[in-house]
Amino acid sequence: MCVSINSIRNKNGFTILELLVASFVAFLVIAGIWSVYVIGWAWWHEAIPKIEMQQIVRQAISSIIDGSIDSGAGTDYVSGIAYGRRNGIAWATGSPLITSTANEIKITYNLEGLGSQSFFVNLTEEPRKVYHNSAGNPVRGTEGITDISFQLVQPNLILVTAKAERDIVGTRASPYHIKVEESQTIFLRNVITP
């Protein structure tokens, strides 16, 4: 014999207790879904910009320190194999010169094969970015950087600090500030100190 659920259900409707339990369970389910949604939304609006700024800062420091293979710097042929030369400050042949004004922060250095090189940030423009040698040569991926500093710890030791900060409209009532700062100390192996 087959007995359906409907057949055993009280035809008079739900009891108050059933209603309360069902409502409570429904509330828990909806609250859970809502909290996941809020967390995801908040993460999307807060973490993503922070990750973007971390990438900007990382790109700026990496470009300044290691640089990129520069075809103008010449090539080292060893055993018939060509090895390119990078143009970052890590390969400077002398102690760099750091200049800082109200309008510009700049590091100037010399490279084998390229002579005088520089990286600088124009403090008067928004959004700011890192330039290599000239205003016509921005470093890709650095737009959005807010500050950069160079400190000559030793003639062959430089501390590079990059910052990126931004006001974000996220899950909070009013815009709030997030900031990413990264420092890296680089030993200039090609600079010999007496």
Place this chain on the structure above:
Amino acid sequence: MNLKKGFIIIIVVASLAIIVLIILCLIEVGSSEILQTRVNNNIISAEYVAMAGAERMYGRLKSLQSSDVTWPQPTLTGAVSTGTLTTGNFTANANTFSSDVFAIVSQGVVNGRAVTVTVKYGYTASSTAPSTLGAGGSISLSGTHGTGNKKSWVHADGPLDSGHGITINDLVQVQGPMNENQTIAMPSFWLYTKFDTTNTGFAYSDGGTGSITRAEALVQNPAMIATFDTNDVNGDGVIDDKDAFYYYYTSYLDQPANNMLGQDLAIGPGDIYYFSGDQNFEPGSIPSGTPIIFVDGNVNILFNSSEWWGAACNNTIIATGTITITQPSNGGNDTLTLVAYGDVITGGEHSFGGVNGNLIVYTNGNFIADYGGKTNGTVLAKGDIIINTQAASGQGENFNRDFKRLHGDWTEPLGLPSGYRVVTIQFIIKDETGATGGSYKPMWQRD
């Protein structure tokens, strides 16, 4: 009623879809960041591993400096490990880059990420130059333990050659060979004197003994005996090495035909650069441009800055006695030559800049260096060489003494008789300070 049941399922599926999407986004972005970080870390580690490989190859080449070096060098492979954990592996090669520059190429691999670094060094192939330190007697090098962890090291570039033994302590580092019990040839002043007649037509022969008595001279050349007493400059009844030394400078080298400048050096008795008796030299004591001075006595150089005789100068100081120089220093293109029949004694010189050019020393006695300082050049002593960074009150702590090889190619300076001992070295890595000619700053790069 059926619609109501389906609605619940739709809500549940939609909710699950949202949750899955959010989790997927989180995983996607999170893993991307982790991946980027890992890749960056691996690349940085690979660079350090590659540099370690380059340093290992450099060490191998440095140790080969006294023997033949072939190009390209056999490949050097190895691992950088911490305990039993291997960080990465390197493969290093070296080959010539130009006639006087070689390059090391080293690839480091960490977790599949490879970075190649190149570094260039200057070198000299098959050069002939004097030993950094050479002694007919023994050589003793001693560093000093100061208070706490302070140490005063002795660093010396090889080769070191000794007629007897070479002793070092735990604070001595010698880069290159140390050759003991060698036959060390010394310059001969007799060859240029009128006392030696060995196929030269001069008056006497010392018979290889290094001295001639009055009786021997009378037998050999009675006609010349009248000048014997004049040639016996110290009046001890024997014409010996010291007389030959004196004669070589004051009579032979003084003549335009016998010196490399082709001019009267004015170091004969009575001349302006001939000094009798003990002398103290200070800044300004010697006129600018003076190439050589002769002192029949002891010399005490109280202060010798690079500006002593002008911006660029080569000077030779000859003394029949002892030369004591407190602060030897000169400019990058200068050569200071000290020749003493007695000892040569020097103290520290860092206070006044050190010897940036070359210091060439020949002493018929001993060479003694106390405290720290930096010297490029060569020292040849007929007697012993004694180097000690001994600690004195307020000194001797972190007060190293460095003896570097000669800068540039070897040419005998004015005042040094031929016969100064030189050795042929197959391969030398050039000085890496880049401070003077003949040096080469290593140049690092990475791909």
